[in-house]
Amino acid sequence: MSKPVIEHIPAGAPWEKTGNTSWTQCPSCKGWFHVGPGILNRPEVKLHCPHCGCDFAQSEAARIIKAG
Amino acid sequence: MHEITALQYALEKRGRRPIVVVEKPVLATGRTSDMPVVCNLTASRALVARALGINDHRSAAPIYAKKTGTPIAPKVVSANDAPVQEIVHEGAAADLTLLPALKQHTFDPGPYLTAAHATTYDPDTGVDNTAIQRCWIKGPGRMSYYPYPASHNNRNMRKFWARGQDCPVVFWIGHHPAVLMGTQAKLGYPESHWSACGGLIGAPLRVVPSRTFGDKIMVPADAEIVIEGYALKDQSEADGPFGEYTGYSGPQVAAPVVQVTCMTRRKNALYHDYGSGLTDMLVPDNMAMEGKVYSLVKAVAPSLVNVHVPAQGRRFHAYLQFAKPGPGEVRDGLAAALAYRRLKMVIAVDDDIDLFDDSEMMFALATRVQWSRDSFTIDGLSGSLLDPSTAAGAKTLSKMAIDATFPLPPSPGAPSPVPPRSKVPDAALTAAAKVLAGVETADWPTL
Numbered sequence: 001m002s003k004p005v006i007e008h009i010p011a012g013a014p015w016e017k018t019g020n021t022s023w024t025q026c027p028s029c030k031g032w033f034h035v036g037p038g039i040l041n042r043p044e045v046k047l048h049c050p051h052c053g054c055d056f057a058q059s060e061a062a063r064i065i066k067a068g
Numbered sequence: 069m070h071e072i073t074a075l076q077y078a079l080e081k082r083g084r085r086p087i088v089v090v091e092k093p094v095l096a097t098g099r100t101s102d103m104p105v106v107c108n109l110t111a112s113r114a115l116v117a118r119a120l121g122i123n124d125h126r127s128a129a130p131i132y133a134k135k136t137g138t139p140i141a142p143k144v145v146s147a148n149d150a151p152v153q154e155i156v157h158e159g160a161a162a163d164l165t166l167l168p169a170l171k172q173h174t175f176d177p178g179p180y181l182t183a184a185h186a187t188t189y190d191p192d193t194g195v196d197n198t199a200i201q202r203c204w205i206k207g208p209g210r211m212s213y214y215p216y217p218a219s220h221n222n223r224n225m226r227k228f229w230a231r232g233q234d235c236p237v238v239f240w241i242g243h244h245p246a247v248l249m250g251t252q253a254k255l256g257y258p259e260s261h262w263s264a265c266g267g268l269i270g271a272p273l274r275v276v277p278s279r280t281f282g283d284k285i286m287v288p289a290d291a292e293i294v295i296e297g298y299a300l301k302d303q304s305e306a307d308g309p310f311g312e313y314t315g316y317s318g319p320q321v322a323a324p325v326v327q328v329t330c331m332t333r334r335k336n337a338l339y340h341d342y343g344s345g346l347t348d349m350l351v352p353d354n355m356a357m358e359g360k361v362y363s364l365v366k367a368v369a370p371s372l373v374n375v376h377v378p379a380q381g382r383r384f385h386a387y388l389q390f391a392k393p394g395p396g397e398v399r400d401g402l403a404a405a406l407a408y409r410r411l412k413m414v415i416a417v418d419d420d421i422d423l424f425d426d427s428e429m430m431f432a433l434a435t436r437v438q439w440s441r442d443s444f445t446i447d448g449l450s451g452s453l454l455d456p457s458t459a460a461g462a463k464t465l466s467k468m469a470i471d472a473t474f475p476l477p478p479s480p481g482a483p484s485p486v487p488p489r490s491k492v493p494d495a496a497l498t499a500a501a502k503v504l505a506g507v508e509t510a511d512w513p514t515l
Binding site (some may be wrong): 009017018019020021022026033034035036037038039042045046047048049053055059067068 | 305459
């Protein structure tokens with residue numbers, strides 16, 4: 001499966017709120033769930049979809065939207 | 069398995085905080101468990117205070133600080149005298165899936181141990197550490213375990229891993245609420261929680277060597293359930309999302325994996341569950357924080373009389389109460405409290421303000437604060453990165469202190485240079501109470 005494009009939420013000015021939570025989309029059920037920066041920095045750790053129970057590598061995610 | 073947590077939410081909505089016991093919980097497999105679930109055990113400040121032998125929960129901070137600061141060493145008992153080892157399942161017979169662990173919130177991926185007290189030890193000194201840390205049951209002998217990166221257990225685990233060894237860890241569940249409160253004492257590193265527990269209960273905590281690790285890791289002899297195992301070196305798996313104390317679902321993280329070696333329990337064990345993010349979990353932790361903050365602030369501001377860490381502020385807010393503070397003392401106290409990692413906002417008030425009544429706190433903020441003069445912020449302090457308001461990638465927080473106290477009298481015996489609070493005479497209040505006594509008011513508007 002091709003590597004998903006990681007979409008970055010651009011940082012704004014210090015007084016602009018941009019959020020701090022990254023989300024990924026399950027390749028199987030298309031459900032979204034939130035992931036921490038630590039696990040995104042470790043591509044060898046498979047992600048686990050809490051909606052359908054599917055385990056998948058980051059490179060298999062339908063989408064990843066990364067904060068920061 | 070969401071139903072039990074949903075019941076806790078429904079009770080909170082009604083402002084009711086009874087202890088909940090579910091005698092025949094239904095497991096995720098559909099099977100009914102013979103092990104009852106107890107939750108909401110610590111949702112009530114009044115009940116927790118009573119468990120500690122404190123008559124009024126409002127006075128918990130100084131008492132908790134004093135008792136946990138007067139440690140009593142634990143007493144080691146034999147396995148024959150340890151109810152928690154009445155039943156022993158070792159190796160493949162240890163089956164985590166038989167525990168009535170709950171799936172609490174919608175994003176939680178599976179059943180979690182939420183009241184598991186993880187005990188590890190520092191391989192350099194042998195000193196143990198205990199903290200409540202979540203575990204996701206993934207199979208009969210396997211679970212992920214998330215010791216928060218800043219935690220002492222995480223430090224111990226990394227020391228073992230640096231030596232090329234798996235980290236021994238024991239999880240114990242269920243005990244008298246006073247013992248549960250003792251293990252929440254905020255201690256230095258390395259420092260055992262057993263002695264703080266002893267101080268709080270006023271007697272040595274009874275401990276017994278664990279089956280797997282012997283006297284290297286003791287467990288409370290009167291706990292309900294014990295799970296023993298190893299946090300496997302350099303093995304991580306996805307853990308979470310998980311409903312956190314913030315009231316939000318924390319993100320999925322990479323967490324260590326624990327291989328279970330043994331489970332022990334009482335014959336009629338109760339399974340204890342904390343409603344994560346509910347007062348059930350916030351109240352005991354916040355009351356323990358009150359003791360810690362009291363000690364920190366009292367060291368620099370002797371006029372401190374009380375502390376409240378309100379559940380509605382999660383772990384982020386603290387209210388400090390002063391009586392006749394000296395020049396600079398309130399700000400010294402505010403700065404000391406802000407340095408405590410968990411706090412993000414601290415408010416100081418006088419001793420005529422009820423710390424436990426938010427309408428009183430709002431009254432003080434409305435009438436005793438000029439913002440540019442009486443508040444200050446400090447950026448770059450340590451804090452919880454689970455706070456959804458932090459910037460992406462931030463490692464520190466911006467914190468705020470508010471001095472909502474009035475100035476002192478210019479000289480002894482003189483009135484303060486501020487207007488007196490409006491009030492009616494006590495006799496008139498007593499008479500009014502008599503007028504209302506016995507009158508049915510249930511249908512009268514409250515807002």
